[in-house]
Amino acid sequence: MLTIVVAVAAGSAVAGAAVTRYALSPLAEDDAPNALFVVSRGDSLGDVSRNLEDGGLVRSAWVVEWLARSRGLASSLHAGEFVLSPSQSPGEILDWIARGRVATYPVVLPEGFTLAQIAQRLASAELADREAFLALARDPETAAAMGVE
8 A cells, every 4th residue: 555655656746847847848949939028017927927828938827926936036027128939948038037138129329419310210210209208318307317417
């Protein structure tokens, strides 16, 4: 009887390890296309986890939540746009978001450009609303908050 109990326990442990390994592995092969993933300001870990699963980037929102909590990352997730791939493991995806490795967009701003020309260049690249950018750029409180004197 003891042999059967030990065998069942060992079999359960092996099966559990296999399921965990599968859940923590990348969802797709290395050649999977990247996706733009957005974490909005105020999103909870649950929101981020569900959105990752819904976006086809991870197998299980629950596993992502468990992993984030076990690594102490639950309150360290950054808001922003992230270029992620289903060929990344859930751990890699969490690290990417926790480190704030947001998507970057190259823009050339020639020396001597006026504020209006910069606003137009950013609007043309669909990176900012022209009028909103100008309003923020001309606001002394915004400049002070960014350390500009």
